[in-house]
Amino acid sequence: FLAGKNDSIQFGLATEATYLLARVTPNMGFFRFLNDIQWIQALEWADEKGASLINSSLSFTNQLYERKDLNGRTCKISIAANTAMDKGILVVNAAGNELQNGWEIIGAPADAEKILTVGSVNPKTGYVSSFSSVGPTADGRLKPDVCAPGELLYPKDDDYVHIQGTSFATPLVCGFAACVRQLHPDWSAGQIFTEIKQSGSLYPYFDYAHGFGIPRASYFFFGKEEAPNVYSVHLSKNENDTIPTEECDQLIIERIDQKEFDESYSGPVAFIQFVKSTGEVFKYMVARPEKQILAAFNAEQYPGCKLRIVYDRHFFEIPITQP
DSSP, X not given: OOOEEETTEEESSOTTSOOOOOOOOOOOSSSTTHHHHHHHHHHHHHHXXXXXXXXXXXXXSTTTOXXXXXXXXXXXXXXXXXXXXXXXXXXXXXXXXXGXXXXXXXXXXXXXXXXXXXXXXXXXXXXXXXXXXXXXXXXXXXXXXXXXXXXXXXXXTXXXXXXXXXXXXXXXXXXXXXXXXXXXXXXXXXXXXXXXXXXXXXXXXXXXXXXXXXXXXXXXXXXXXXXXXXXXXXXXXXXXXXXXOSSXXXXXXXXXXXXXXXXXXXXXXXXXXXXOTTSOEEEEEEEEESSSOEEEEEGGGSTTOEEEEEETTEEEEEEOOOO
């Protein structure tokens, strides 16, 4: 994660950093907003001590707020996170673990526009973990921003136990941000925030589960990769139409559900998204390509949208018009 030591062996992404530790005490119910007040106090204390990066695992949804409040502008904890960026501090915050509870709005303070929100992916598949909270925010903005593996084996006695949570994904990204800061000490917190998003493995594609993907170190050494277009897309009025191609002899895209994906499939996947003219993601999915990626969609269902596909660092985008 960020830093640690086993005997004399150091491990982590930011082993030479100086650390401050602040803890939010469990709320026993006698004061509803105690936790977010303590989080703000901890942020102010870190600012006084000269912190430049904050790693935070706190995430509140309906425990404290109504759904409409999670717009990045209403909750005091989110306002404080935005203020931190203005003061030169980048806050890296866990997206939360609410997907398994059927909650599909990102919580606070992860809903703040200037906070780097991190979701979790299964390290075997690269696909969103079954527990990781998904966006968007209540006002439709993209969240999470990026993702990282949030499932791991932890040594316990003479065995290993499986542990998981976006709290494990977040310090990986925060440690990554510390490395970027060391590489570019002249960059502002806002620049680091922007560049990490653009370094994502799916960029410029994004969705409300994976954000821009997993940050890549190669981006900061070799720059943006221009990927060739390798897709053929057939738009029709009937999704059962035969897909005309000489290069592929059968269907190409198969939707996979979470259980099947996690337990039985470890091959490459395609990330598919329909985007409205306003920039809002209308629909997104993860699919398994059989050979070369082709796709058949009913264009009448997606008027005025763009179709985006990312597969193995290849990116394709086309406007959807009526055939």
